[in-house]
Amino acid sequence: MTDFRQPPLDDPHDVFTAQPSVSSGTGDTSDAGPRKLSRRKLLAGLGATGLAATSVMLWNGDGSRSVLADVYNDPSRKIKPVPRHAAGCCFLTTIGDLRALATPDPDIVYYVTDPGQEGFFSYDPLDTASTDNTGTILVSGGGARFKRHLSDMLSASWFGTKGDGVTANTAAFQAALNAAAGKTLYIPKQTGPFYLTGQLFVSSNTTIVLESGTIIQALDTLSRTAPYERLLRLKMVENVVIRGNGATLRMNKAVYTSGEQAHCVDISGSRNVVIENLNCNDSGGDGFYVGVYEVTPGHGPCRDIILRDCAADNNRRQGLSVISVDGLLVENCRFTNTNGTAPESGVDVEPNGQSEPLRRIRFVNCLSQGNAGQGFLTALLKPTRLSPLIDITFEGCTTRGNLYGFVINSAEEGVKAPQGEIRMIDCTAEEAQSSGFWDISNSSDSLRRTYVRCRAINCQTTMAPDSVYGFSASFVVTCSTSRPRVSVGNVEMIDCQSIDTRATALVKHGFALKKRSAQKIGDVRFFNCTTIGGNQNTYLIDSVAERVAAVHIPQPRHEVAASAALTFNWLEAAITNQPALGNITLTLPVAKAEIRYTFIVDAAFQMKLQAAGSGDLLTPDGPKSYIASSIPGSTITLRGRADLKWEIVSAVGDWLTDSGV
Template sequence: MSDYHQPPLDDQHVVHTAKPSMSPDTDGASNAEPRKLSRRKLLAGLGATGLAATSVMLWNGDNSRSVWADVYTDSSRKKHGVPLPSGCCFLSTISDLRALTAPDPDAVYYVTDPGQEGFFSYDSLDSTSADNTGTVLVSGGGARFKRHLSDVLSASWFGTKGDGVTVNTAAFQAALDAAAGKTLYIPKQHGPFYLTGQLFVASNTTIELESGTIIQAVDTLSRIAPYERLLRLKMVQNVVIRGNGATLRMNKTAYTSSEQAHCVDISGSRNVVIENLNCNDSGGDGFYVGAYEVTAGYGVCRDIILRDCSADNNRRQGLSVISVDVLLVENCRFTNTKGTAPEAGVDLEPNGQNQPLRRIRFKNCLAEGNAGAGFLTALLKPTRLSPLMDVTFEDCTTQSNLYGFSINSAGEGANAPQGEIRLIDCIAEEAQSSGFWDIGNSSDSLRRSYIRCRAINCQTTQEPDSIYGFSASFVVTCATSKPRVSIGNVEMIDCQSIDTRAAPLVKHGFALKKRSAQKISDVRFFNCTTIGGNQNTYLIDSVAEQVTAVNHPQPRHAVAASASVSYNWLGAAVTNQPALGNITLTLPVAKAEIRYTFVVDAAFQMKLQASGSGGLLTPDGPKSFIASSLAGSTITLRGRADLKWEIVSAVGDWLTDSGV
């Protein structure tokens, strides 16, 4: 579209109506025979709202205002009106202008079609612009009429109809194309919803939807490559979408195959903000952030914000994040995903080695009622050569999902991605299985940190001691389908397992369990506790090594009779307080960095027996056992990689009664 400026208008009072004459002129073409219309009749014809809605685009004295503000928020303009433009003005319709063959280059034409009102002028210098119904009208004789524009366009200008039947793809796309560099306002439909096919948004565009607007996809979006999505931001930048509670949706029942029919697809784009928009009932994801059909070398998504948005009843995910550098998801809801795996509220899952998950932050988000995990991070494809991962979930909550938070499948060796995933002040409530499920992540892959997280009344439907949930709130384990030599590199700090039900279902707060031949290594617990339900704090597999559990103050584990020392006692001080006589505690095979503390509270002998001869290293040499009967005596033992126990600290005499 060529640059165009309003022609000079001289007479402030002469207004005409333009109607094509049925009589041919000298060259045989029909032409308009203008009829003067008084200023009073024009005002009456426009109405105060129509005048306010269009005059702001003609006058240059108030460029700071938008159409949306003038039409919907400025009651003073509706009450007092605005000045009429100077010069000739003709009342017309779109069909009248398209039939006009000899327009007046010095006239202004006011289109009166409902929802499409506005001032147009003939641009004699333009012979190429296409008719888009909204901002450019082309007559049968090739004349181009240009709408007088401010910084805001209305989708209704382009002939959109929200009757639930009319397919508006061409009208909406024309509106989006014309709005590049400006703001497109989409008014609420008069019928049930707008119906449309796939739409593309241009760079430097702001879209503002009126509250209550519903835009629904046709039932025929392509489910085979190249896939179609409802709204696409493909390799664009500087896009803002203000939903004001509006909804993009699909007829989910029509999409029973494939998983790619998304409501909003953001691919290879940067500087995108989407606020207060609902994306529901899709055949795939509500929101998708990735690199679909992105030209090689164009770059990954960067600087994306989703704020106060929601995604409900989608088929695959509420939100899928495939690749992005800088993503903020704040105050968003992801609910009731069901249809095809993974069925998560949110899924972070790169499709390849070079797709980053960097500087990602979820803040105060909710995932509820999803058939899969609430928040899922799946790391099957990244490798050690992938960009360092940096993901944070903060103040996020899950309710009534299969799992609350799940991180899975980080490989090992050359396939071990690096970086850190942090969960801070997150809550998992009433998960069918575990609240926090860390599965199949190798101990040489990225660190997972759980800080002040709480699992509340989880394990609602799983069988007791299931092979994946272990009746525990926090689980670190492996999958048979993704074998690992060693799983670990996890820390849990100030985390709690809570079961307040009359019939508790959680048996263990924190479980470290192998699935076949894995080792468990490099896991750290600090001040992790349980509340209610008579839970064991830990369920730790005997293969575990380099596992530390520290609590301040240190809890006590009471032993009344001789027994084998369990890995589940880590983090507690083992006491003989209830014993009524001497007891022998048989130590397990020593593993690197495994620590136990023993306290003699009752005045009976506590004997610590190694599993093999010389398994206890003391200042007096290797011993097979050590013992003390002096009340107040304590000792802390640490396992070594050579399968020996060494004394870290001791109070009292543990060596007098000792044996080789």
């Protein structure tokens, strides 16, 4: 392996003797010590790999530390010894001296020694147009262009960034980002409290690597009126990677007392973007935003975006807003302590129009905690039947200590009803102030919502008992008065659990289907949904509910000892007279489509089933008002019909002898 610390030069003594700095006068140093090494000989000695490594300062010198570590991790920013490559083999100079050089030599390599900006430059006599960006191109007063020898990595410090918490670095950072197109930009940790900058734009085909501990803070003057400004913008770009290594982008949130659009990271109309291990905190809007802000019409939505191991804390509007995307993976991310302006959610998935897609979206193993609003909110006010099919999955996600846990709301009906599916799989809502899972104002003919193995644990922490929206329940399907629907529903819950382990239980019902005004509730299916702890009813089901099914294996049993009026809360249960000490009458509610009950005679007393209206029980002997049996072992299952009649699905034993109109 080539030893880049001592390249094979013609005269080995040349490598040990430094040349004096270039003068701003004539530039004639012909009498000043050892001979100069030409650019050609230097390149031949270093080789392409050696020069590239030296230019980006990643090689090791004589000591045990790398130049990268010495330059960027030294809080004192002391001038380090000149690398052995530069000593005697080229002119040593500064950026100021090079810009003042009157007679540049295209055959000479110049080594800039400014701390944090070190590197090799050569004069390019064929370039008369490039702009001085401090980092990779320097322009002298006479118009000479000096080009830095580059590998595929640049350092932001080359462009004059200062992390003193006072200097505005907008121009320096933007110059670095522009020069990094097609390359990797390294941002070293600041020497002071943080970097300060205005709005920045990232180019396509760029990788950004931030050193651990780096803090970049926005100026307090980002525009809060259109056109809005954000700290870091990925606008209509592609193939961008940001590796945060735990670095933080943030704002001075205290000054953002109005507006909601001052985001930390804005990804709009971009594709193939990966952001890893980056914190976005204290913004005047969202930590992360994925949408189409200022995107040229026809350009298209975001596509194939990944947020992994990221965090958003104490943002004003949302930790993450998702407006428009086809392909989004949010994995192992945390969204915490959002507060300031509605909806104050950890995550808000909410398109601004019917043409904006919500497709191939997956949240995996994410946490939303301590937000003033919802943990994970999906708001569907704008999509219609003409919108792209909605496809969203939350898998293994957890909410803790939010107003609500997981919320899906406002899917309209008829021609405005969006289609598709939202799935929540193995998700957990803990200690929500109200319900853990809240499905509100989503019409029965809109997209399906499926909950699989979801758990609500110790929710309803602060809401009034039986509140008009929470109903003291863990899982709720309901409607709001502000967004009424003819019918809400199209929900399926599989193996879900309502758990209350507190000494004084606050959850009364596991699963609630309740109207708010004149709505109907339909097309809801429960499979093996259960409650644990407290004294919870499994179901709280409104009398308007229809086409509601529940399957339990084994089937739950309700024991009745005396005559009673039945409600839908005992949906699909096996109702037995086991504890009865005499004949009992059970009054059926008005029948609704697909509502079912099973009755079992265990005690040797008559169980009479009384319909709400005359002739509402359809039997082989004609319409009846009641049927009854007193023979132990007799069973019967009744199913409601759309015409408000009860029909017999199956029967064992004689239920018709003691019947009548």
